[in-house]
Amino acid sequence: MSKDSESNKISRRNFLGKAGTGIVGSTILISSIGAADKTGPDLAEAPPIDPKETDILNLWVNGKKQKLKINPSSTLAEVLRNKLNLTGTKIVCNQGACGGCTVVMDNKAVYACHMLALDAAGKKVVTIEGLLEGEELNHLQEAFIEKDGLQCGFCTPGQIMSAYALLLSKPNPNREDIMEAMSGNICRCGAYPNILDSVLLAVQNKN
Ligand code: FES
Ligand code: FES
Structure with a gap:
C-alpha cells in the first residue's frame, strides 16, 4: 500500500x-x-412465527457459524438480508441478471438472489460486511x-x-x-x- x-x-x-x-x-x-410507527402498535412485540419456516440451515457467514430456521423457498440473498441483517448484499434485478447481489461462496462469486439458501448448507459465505x-x-x-x-x-x-x-x-x-x-x-x-x-x-x- x-x-x-x-x-x-x-x-x-x-x-x-x-x-x-x-x-x-x-x-x-x-x-x-x-418515528411515525411509534405512535402505532408496540414495536417491542415479538414478530409472528412464520409457519413456512420449516427448515434448518447451517452455514458459515463471514467466519461465523449460523444455524437458521428458514422458509425452504428463500434465496440466499433473502436469508442474508432478512435473517442476518447483512443488507450490504443488494437485491437489484432478483433474477440473476445484474450481479448486484454477488457474494463469495467457498471462494467463488455467486449470485445470492439466484440460489436457494438451502444450497449454501455447509458452505462458507463472505458478504461485503465480511471484508x-x-x-x-x-x-x-x-x-x-x-x-x-x-x-x-x-x-x-x-x-x-x-x-x-x-x-x-x-x-x-x-x-x-x-x-x-x-x-x-x-x-x-x-x-x-x-x-x-x-x-x-x-x-x-x-x-
Ligand atoms: S440482484 Fe441481480 S443478479 Fe441478483
Ligand atoms: S449502478 Fe450506480 S454505481 Fe453502479
Whole structure:
C-alpha cells in the first residue's frame, strides 16, 4: 500500500459519511417511518412465527457459524438480508441478471438472489460486511473510494465481491482478466472505467 493510501486509511464510519449519501437518505427515510410507527402498535412485540419456516440451515457467514430456521423457498440473498441483517448484499434485478447481489461462496462469486439458501448448507459465505478488518475497510474497499469506483453505489457491493473472488484465485490480474471476471456485474451508472481502475489500484497496493 502506498504512503498516501496509508495516510488516507479510511474507516467504515468515514466511508459511510463520504459515500453513503443515498444510504443515509434511505436511513433518514426509514427513521422517519420508524418515528411515525411509534405512535402505532408496540414495536417491542415479538414478530409472528412464520409457519413456512420449516427448515434448518447451517452455514458459515463471514467466519461465523449460523444455524437458521428458514422458509425452504428463500434465496440466499433473502436469508442474508432478512435473517442476518447483512443488507450490504443488494437485491437489484432478483433474477440473476445484474450481479448486484454477488457474494463469495467457498471462494467463488455467486449470485445470492439466484440460489436457494438451502444450497449454501455447509458452505462458507463472505458478504461485503465480511471484508472489514475490524473497523477498517480492506484494500479493495479503500481503492474503490480512492478511484471513485462508484456513483450511486447500488452495484458496488457486488462489484467488490466479484473483484474479491477474482483476487483470491488470481492475485495479479491484468485489465482484461478483471473485465472478464467482472463481466457479470452491471453498473447502470456506467462507472466501469473507474471500477477497473479501482481493482487495479487494489492489486498495486497489495503488492
Ligand atoms: S440482484 Fe441478483 S443478479 Fe441481480
Ligand atoms: S454505481 Fe450506480 S449502478 Fe453502479
